[in-house]
Each structure stands twice: as C-alpha cells, then as structure tokens.
Amino acid sequence: MLVDPSGGIKVSAYPITPPSRDTIAQLEAALRYGWGEPLSLARRGFLLLAAASVVAPSGNAVLVLAGDPYHLAIAISQLCQRGGWHLLADHPAPLTWVEAGGVPHLVAHPRSAPLLMSLGRAQAEAQEGSQVRGDTDVVAVEVPRASEPCRVAAFLSLGKQLPGEADFRLLHGTERFASAGRSLLGGVLRPGASATADFAITARLAALPMAQLGLTGGIAPEVMARLLDWWESVGGQEAGSLR
Amino acid sequence: MTASLGALGAQVERASHRPLGPGSIVWLVSYPKSGNTWVRAIISGLLSSEPAFSVNHLGGGLQPFHVGGAMPTLGLDPRWLDRAELAQLRTTLINNSQTGTGSPVVPIFRKTHEVYSGGDPVREPFPRRATRAVILIVRDPREIVGSFADFFAISTAEAVAAVTHGPPAGPASPALRRTEQRWGSWSEHADSWLAADLPFPVHAVRYEDLHHDAQGVLSPVLAAVGLEFGEAALEQAVGRARFDRLVGDEARSGFRETSARSARFFRSGQTQRWRTELAAELVSAIEDEHARMMGILGYRLSADLCRQRVSNPETRLLPEVAGGDERHTH
Numbered sequence: 001m002l003v004d005p006s007g008g009i010k011v012s013a014y015p016i017t018p019p020s021r022d023t024i025a026q027l028e029a030a031l032r033y034g035w036g037e038p039l040s041l042a043r044r045g046f047l048l049l050a051a052a053s054v055v056a057p058s059g060n061a062v063l064v065l066a067g068d069p070y071h072l073a074i075a076i077s078q079l080c081q082r083g084g085w086h087l088l089a090d091h092p093a094p095l096t097w098v099e100a101g102g103v104p105h106l107v108a109h110p111r112s113a114p115l116l117m118s119l120g121r122a123q124a125e126a127q128e129g130s131q132v133r134g135d136t137d138v139v140a141v142e143v144p145r146a147s148e149p150c151r152v153a154a155f156l157s158l159g160k161q162l163p164g165e166a167d168f169r170l171l172h173g174t175e176r177f178a179s180a181g182r183s184l185l186g187g188v189l190r191p192g193a194s195a196t197a198d199f200a201i202t203a204r205l206a207a208l209p210m211a212q213l214g215l216t217g218g219i220a221p222e223v224m225a226r227l228l229d230w231w232e233s234v235g236g237q238e239a240g241s242l243r
Numbered sequence: 244m245t246a247s248l249g250a251l252g253a254q255v256e257r258a259s260h261r262p263l264g265p266g267s268i269v270w271l272v273s274y275p276k277s278g279n280t281w282v283r284a285i286i287s288g289l290l291s292s293e294p295a296f297s298v299n300h301l302g303g304g305l306q307p308f309h310v311g312g313a314m315p316t317l318g319l320d321p322r323w324l325d326r327a328e329l330a331q332l333r334t335t336l337i338n339n340s341q342t343g344t345g346s347p348v349v350p351i352f353r354k355t356h357e358v359y360s361g362g363d364p365v366r367e368p369f370p371r372r373a374t375r376a377v378i379l380i381v382r383d384p385r386e387i388v389g390s391f392a393d394f395f396a397i398s399t400a401e402a403v404a405a406v407t408h409g410p411p412a413g414p415a416s417p418a419l420r421r422t423e424q425r426w427g428s429w430s431e432h433a434d435s436w437l438a439a440d441l442p443f444p445v446h447a448v449r450y451e452d453l454h455h456d457a458q459g460v461l462s463p464v465l466a467a468v469g470l471e472f473g474e475a476a477l478e479q480a481v482g483r484a485r486f487d488r489l490v491g492d493e494a495r496s497g498f499r500e501t502s503a504r505s506a507r508f509f510r511s512g513q514t515q516r517w518r519t520e521l522a523a524e525l526v527s528a529i530e531d532e533h534a535r536m537m538g539i540l541g542y543r544l545s546a547d548l549c550r551q552r553v554s555n556p557e558t559r560l561l562p563e564v565a566g567g568d569e570r571h572t573h
Contacts, residue, residue: 035323091320187317
C-alpha cells in the first residue's frame with residue numbers, strides 16, 4: 001500500500017513495481033509445469049514416476065529413464081543429439097497400464113513441460129537454453145519432441161557412477177525390484193496409494209527389461225553403443241504404438 | 244550431561260542444559276569427516292529390527308539442503324523455483340517432515356555438516372519448531388585433514404587450508420535441487436553450534452571419546468534427546484557398527500555416500516594419526532588458527548604437549564582427550 005503526499009492511497013499486490021511480462025510468463029510456466037501439471041496428472045489417475053520417457057528413433061517404443069532430474073537431462077540430451085530419440089516427458093513421467101490381449105502393458109504419455117537442465121551442463125552439451133527464472137541455474141533446452149502416447153519397452157535406471165561400479169549393466173533379481181521401487185513417487189502424487197498397490201506396480205515395472213547406467217559426466221561413445229545394443233536386444237524396435 | 248563433558252569447557256556444558264525444543268528432529272551435526280556416518284550407523288543399528296546390517300541402508304542421511312523431496316511431499320518441482328524460494332522450501336520441508344510417531348514421539352535423526360544460522364522463521368535453515376536437540380560430533384582438526392584430503396582427492400595442505408579458512412559455500416542450485424550449504428572453518432562450525440543463543444540443547448561429543456567408549460558416551464546423550472532403548476541393544480548396535488565391519492561392508496558392496504573422487508569412504512577410523520602423518524608446519528597452521536576452540540573442546544596444542552614432556556621426560560605423548568589413548572582400535 002503506497003500513500004502519496006496528497007493523501008492518495010494506492011494498493012498494489014507488488015512491493016514496488018509490477019513484474020515485467022517476462023517475469024510473469026516465467027511465473028506462469030513455473031506454476032503450470034512445476035506444480036499444476038504433475039498434480040493434475042496424479043489426480044486424473046496417471047502413474048507418475050521419478051523418471052523421464054524417450055521415444056526410440058523408430059517411433060514405436062519408449063525407454064523409461066528413471067533417476068534424478070540432473071542425470072536424466074544428460075541422458076535425454078545425449079540420446080536426442082546422438083541417437084535420434086525424441087523426448088516424450090521430462091521428470092516426472094506420466095504412465096498408464098493398458099490391457100492388451102489380457103496382459104497389462106505400460107504406456108507412456110506426453111508432457112508439454114520443456115526439458116530442464118543445469119546451465120553448466122547445457123553448456124557442456126552445447127545446448128542453447130533459456131533461463132526459467134530470474135535467479136536460477138536452470139535453463140529450458142530445445143530437444144526433438146514426441147507428442148503421442150507410446151508403449152514402454154524397457155526401463156533404464158540412471159545415477160551417479162560409484163567408484164568401482166560398472167558404467168552399464170543389466171539388472172537382475174532383487175535389484176530390479178529395488179530399482180522399480182525407487183522410481184515410485186508417493187505423497188500427493190499418489191493419491192490413494194497403498195502398500196499393496198505399490199507392490200503390484202513395483203512387480204509389474206520389475207518385469208520390464210531393465211538395466212542401469214552410471215554417469216560421471218556424459219555418456220562415453222562405447223557405453224552409448226552398449227546401451228543401444230541392449231535396447232535392440234530387448235525388443236524395443238518391435239514394440240507397437242498404442243495411439 | 245554426556246560422559247565426555249567432564250573434559251569439555253563450560254560453554255559446551257551449558258549448551259547441553261537447555262530444555263528440549265518442540266519438534267522431533269535431532270540434528271546429527273559435525274564438520275565433514277568427523278564420525279557422523281559412524282554415529283548414524285550406530286543409531287541405525289539401534290533403531291532397526293533387521294538382524295543384517297548394510298552400510299547402504301543407514302537412516303538419517305538425507306541432508307537438509309536437499310529439497311528434492313518437495314516433489315512427492317508437495318507436488319512441487321524445485322527446479323522451477325528461484326534461489327530465495329528454494330530456501331523457503333527447505334524450511335517448509337523440514338517442518339513437514341518432523342511429524343513423529345509414538346508417545347513420547349520418537350526422535351528423527353538427520354545429518355548435517357552445515358554451520359548453524361538462524362533467521363526469519365519462514366526460511367530458517369534449522370527451524371526451531373521442528374528441532375528437538377542437536378548432537379554435535381567434534382573431532383581433532385589435525386585428525387580431520389587426512390580424511391578430508393582423501394575424500395575430496397586434494398593435497399593435505401589444501402585440506403588444511405579448507406579446514407582452517409572454510410571451503411567456499413556450496414551455492415544454492417535449483418538445478419541440483421539444493422539450497423546453499425556452508426561448512427565454514429572448523430572453529431566457525433563448532434562456534435556456531437555452541438553459541439549461547441541457540442534455542443535447543445546441543446550435546447557435544449568428541450570422536451576420540453566415542454572411539455574410546457562409544458556406548459558410554461552415546462548412552463546418556465541418546466537418553467537426553469528422548470530415545471528409548473536398552474543398554475544391551477546399544478551395545479549390540481555399537482558392535483554391528485564396528486569400524487572394521489563398516490570397512491568390510493564398503494569393500495563388498497560399495498558405499499553410495501562416498502565421493503566420486505575417492506576410492507573409499509571409511510579409512511582407518513583411528514585417532515592420533517596426525518602425529519606421524521601431518522607435517523609440523525601444517526600442525527602449526529591448524530593450531531594457530533583454531534587454538535581457542537581447540538582449548539574449549541579439550542584438544543591440547545603441540546606446544547603444551549611438548550612443555551609437558553620437557554617438564555617430565557618420562558611422559559609419553561599420549562592423547563589429551565578424556566580417557567582416550569591409542570589402545571583402542573575399533
């Protein structure tokens with residue numbers, strides 16, 4: 001509230017000057033993509049995973065990338081730049097189960113939120129990016145996008161590579177359940193969640209072909225080659241579109 | 244009162260006598276490489292009913308500067324916030340996370356290496372309404388530098404400079420979903436947590452005393468922060484977290500909390516290695532900078548130890564900590 005010398009009173013929602021159009025646009029995007037959209041998807045019954053989804057160059061199948069957003073952005077950027085993949089949804093990824101021939105299949109759905117990346121990483125990836133807020137190190141980068149729901153063919157768990165750990169390896173046994181379980185988002189993004197439901201979802205996710213990629217920076221060419229060989233071998237090319 | 248307080252200063256003694264705070268969080272505070280993970284391993288063993296122990300399943304490791312939990316808790320993606328909003332989010336998440344269970348409410352233990360700072364309740368880094376108490380684990384700074392250098396893959400001289408003057412603060416990063424994280428120098432860190440105006444009790448324990456008698460030191464402290472346990476269970480937890488077992492567990496299955504630049508997290512766990520491993524000028528650099536706080540926490544300076552030896556040539560250079568000596572090797 002401002003009182004001028006003549007006694008006039010002006011009430012403003014803003015402390016001094018109203019924000020610029022750009023700032024308002026950034027706030028709207030933050031509200032939409034950073035809060036409203038995930039909540040809306042959760043309340044409409046989508047399964048949200050701590051993951052992103054990318055569509056293979058063939059356009060027929062999705063690879064779910066599970067992990068923290070920092071590592072996901074590296075993998076997405078490199079798959080899109082080097083391998084012809086398309087981003088379907090950045091973290092969190094919305095999915096649904098669809099019955100086909102009596103068997104539940106996992107289908108990934110698109111989000112319109114941009115791919116977010118740290119400024120430093122975007123520069124390392126030679127990506128042009130636009131800052132999403134005034135005081136931040138996050139930029140939105142342009143990558144090829146897919147916009148249609150598509151069947152999930154495999155699950156790749158991403159994280160920091162620990163000393164002595166393999167950069168790429170298949171997951172077996174309980175590792176698959178652990179990896180699937182870690183990708184579940186709970187709380188307000190899983191209304192009506194229960195231990196039984198979590199177990200069922202974890203078991204279904206663990207049935208997917210599953211591997212782990214450890215990152216220390218980018219993905220080395222030989223590691224990318226092994227990743228793509230695995231993708232070919234798990235039937236990614238044959239998975240059908242479920243539009 | 245803790246078992247080790249007899250040798251610590253009055254400032255430390257007073258800090259432990261404040262009434263418990265209203266929350267359920269007990270902050271496990273330490274300067275890096277001071278035994279925080281070891282204490283977490285003991286407490287995890289005490290709280291767990293699992294017979295098997297795994298170093299990769301320790302509780303309390305989520306440090307408060309991580310705000311990634313906002314996604315499941317609030318449905319909010321922190322990457323879309325600016326740095327000031329991130330600080331506010333941290334406070335909100337800590338306040339939301341501290342709802343405990345049981346009667347009396349079981350304390351929730353959470354680790355941090357940060358210096359204490361108060362401030363506006365909306366963005367307090369360690370919100371008083373969520374906090375019950377603090378367990379401050381301190382370690383001889385001359386001992387810390389070896390582990391510090393190893394962990395961050397830097398030279399010992401660089402580690403001494405970091406511990407002496409304080410490494411640069413980890414900046415707030417929405418991209419990494421982290422608020423600012425400031426460790427300060429060794430003295431600044433201890434000073435901040437032992438300040439007279441903190442609104443909750445701070446129980447200081449020395450790594451060297453834990454090394455000598457972990458159960459004896461921790462038992463009264465854990466009771467003081469409201470944890471109910473039996474002495475036999477604590478003895479068993481201390482045994483399960485024996486240093487050689489932590490080392491073995493890490494060797495078998497790795498340790499997710501280790502630095503990407505370090506081959507191992509757990510080193511020897513010994514005390515007094517600085518006497519043979521640290522160059523005299525580096526010892527002086529540490530002691531010159533930290534003499535006051537070392538005195539408060541009961542760490543004698545080399546010069547005092549030398550004087551002691553000159554006045555009594557029969558005296559070996561034994562550790563100065565209460566009850567501690569080199570006999571204990573766990």
